[in-house]
Amino acid sequence: MEVENRFITIKEYVQGSPSESDLEVRNGSVVLKVVEGSNDVVVKNIYVSIDPYQINRMKKLSSSQSAINFATRLLPGQGIDAYGIGKVVASANPDFEKDDIVVGLLGWEEYSVVRSAFFLRKIDSTEFPLSYHAGLLELYVTVFYTHIIECRSQIWKSKGEAQEAVKKESIDSLKPLEGELEDKPFYGGKSLGYVDVVLVPFACWFYTYETDNNFSIENECPKLIALVKRYMQKESVSKVLPNPHKVYDFVGLSGLTAYAGFYNVCKPKKGEKVFVSAASGSVGNVVGQLAKLFGCYVVGCAGSKKKVDLLKDKLGFDDAFNYKEESDLKSTLKRYFPEGIDIYFDNVGAEMQEAAVANMNAFGRVAVCGVISEYTDQAKRFAPDMLDVVYKRITIQGFLAADYMHVFPDFISTTSDHLRQGQMHALEDISEGLESIPSAFAGLFRGDNVGKKLVRVSED
Numbered sequence: 490m491e492v493e494n495r496f497i498t499i500k501e502y503v504q505g506s507p508s509e510s511d512l513e514v515r516n517g518s519v520v521l522k523v524v525e526g527s528n529d530v531v532v533k534n535i536y537v538s539i540d541p542y543q544i545n546r547m548k549k550l551s552s553s554q555s556a557i558n559f560a561t562r563l564l565p566g567q568g569i570d571a572y573g574i575g576k577v578v579a580s581a582n583p584d585f586e587k588d589d590i591v592v593g594l595l596g597w598e599e600y601s602v603v604r605s606a607f608f609l610r611k612i613d614s615t616e617f618p619l620s621y622h623a624g625l626l627e628l629y630v631t632v633f634y635t636h637i638i639e640c641r642s643q644i645w646k647s648k649g650e651a652q653e654a655v656k657k658e659s660i661d662s663l664k665p666l667e668g669e670l671e672d673k674p675f676y677g678g679k680s681l682g683y684v685d686v687v688l689v690p691f692a693c694w695f696y697t698y699e700t701d702n703n704f705s706i707e708n709e710c711p712k713l714i715a716l717v718k719r720y721m722q723k724e725s726v727s728k729v730l731p732n733p734h735k736v737y738d739f740v741g742l743s744g745l746t747a748y749a750g751f752y753n754v755c756k757p758k759k760g761e762k763v764f765v766s767a768a769s770g771s772v773g774n775v776v777g778q779l780a781k782l783f784g785c786y787v788v789g790c791a792g793s794k795k796k797v798d799l800l801k802d803k804l805g806f807d808d809a810f811n812y813k814e815e816s817d818l819k820s821t822l823k824r825y826f827p828e829g830i831d832i833y834f835d836n837v838g839a840e841m842q843e844a845a846v847a848n849m850n851a852f853g854r855v856a857v858c859g860v861i862s863e864y865t866d867q868a869k870r871f872a873p874d875m876l877d878v879v880y881k882r883i884t885i886q887g888f889l890a891a892d893y894m895h896v897f898p899d900f901i902s903t904t905s906d907h908l909r910q911g912q913m914h915a916l917e918d919i920s921e922g923l924e925s926i927p928s929a930f931a932g933l934f935r936g937d938n939v940g941k942k943l944v945r946v947s948e949d
Contacts (some may be wrong), residue, residue, distance in 0.1 A: 492521060493599075494600045495514050497513070499566075506931075512931075521600075523579045528582045531579040532577055532591060532603060533577075533600055535574050537596070538573060539571075544864050545560055546560055550562075572594065573592070574612070577591060592612055746858060747775035747779060750858050751783075753893050757832060763780045764790075765788070765834045766845075769939050772859070776834045832854050833845040846873035918939050
């Protein structure tokens with residue numbers, strides 16, 4: 490049966506701040522039937538994630554488009570892939586049945602046809618609300634597969650000694666998985682388990698290197714390669730392995746971004762003073778809550794009194810301020826941090842970063858997660874005083890969740906425990922209906938959202 494499938498696309502390339510008129514709803518169609526043996530899965534989408542990084546894909550040119558594969562440019566009229574949750578309506582894949590609830594790479598559309606089904610994970614647990622799986626507790630395969638593709642991409646781009654250095658770095662980042670996976674059973678059957686989401690993309694990587702790059706890593710990671718070879722021999726696995734030359738990357742990892750950025754990039758110590766910008770956003774609110782639970786003094790900034798009150802009254806921040814009411818950010822931060830800032834978790838860039846660095850203590854750390862204020866206005870670019878950076882020995886580091894796939898088990902365990910015990914709150918901002926996506930997306934850049942922005946496309 491063929492049904493209408495409405496989807497969101499950009500009309501033209503977006504320059505500057507996005508508006509609702511930059512995007513439109515178009516009508517397409519989808520067949521709610523699959524060809525036997527194809528492994529296709531047709532999903533009726535329930536929730537889709539709305540993330541600010543998509544703006545850089547909508548530009549005619551952005552440096553991010555060539556820096557990493559998940560940020561590739563979108564074309565006007567093209568469907569927009571995005572993280573989401575949905576219900577299976579038809580499946581030729583033995584691991585998914587009609588009415589299964591799944592999470593993975595879907596799209597800003599009513600129905601998605603998923604042709605590489607290892608991008609899906611069945612949601613078996615009902616412990617947490619369904620929407621959490623598109624926000625705080627997101628899918629590990631997104632991180633690991635992005636990392637795998639990036640390793641491959643860097644090796645293909647480099648030559649000679651530089652290529653050998655990248656190969657070694659790639660191996661070093663994956664070698665710890667040998668001990669981590671050795672004693673774990675793999676292939677859970679109806680849904681991908683922890684080992685599956687590691688070995689499926691690794692199997693693709695291994696195959697590509699062996700056939701295209703004459704690059705064998707068997708001597709370096711023998712246990713891991715043995716697992717991969719056994720894994721690839723399973724008929725149920727080989728059917729879902731994608732063409733290794735084709736890239737299917739996706740992100741949407743607010744929770745892991747916050748966790749890895751705070752613990753692995755910022756390397757906090759109890760009692761340190763932490764400043765979080767865009768603190769009521771999808772990443773910032775999680776960072777602030779983790780920092781408080783760790784034993785830090787935490788101040789956040791946001792763009793309204795309502796958000797400031799939420800940070801202090803609900804999320805437990807020690808203090809917060811409305812940056813729109815402040816004319817001198819350096820003086821403002823001096824007032825809130827009279828003894829200086831040890832950690833700045835940066836979600837906005839521009840003058841806020843400049844002001845934070847000016848108020849940092851010696852050996853301070855800046856985790857640059859995003860620069861949303863600069864995504865839409867190049868004139869807002871500022872620079873910290875490099876004398877402060879040098880003489881205070883400040884570390885400023887940009888990062889992506891894909892860099893820290895090895896901490897995912899700790900992230901899930903820790904965050905789930907905090908949620909169970911009521912020590913953390915999952916902030917969600919949910920709009921209704923596919924037609925609300927243009928407004929929801931543009932609203933990210935007006936500061937409309939509180940917490941993780943989602944759109945409910947259909948009833949669950």
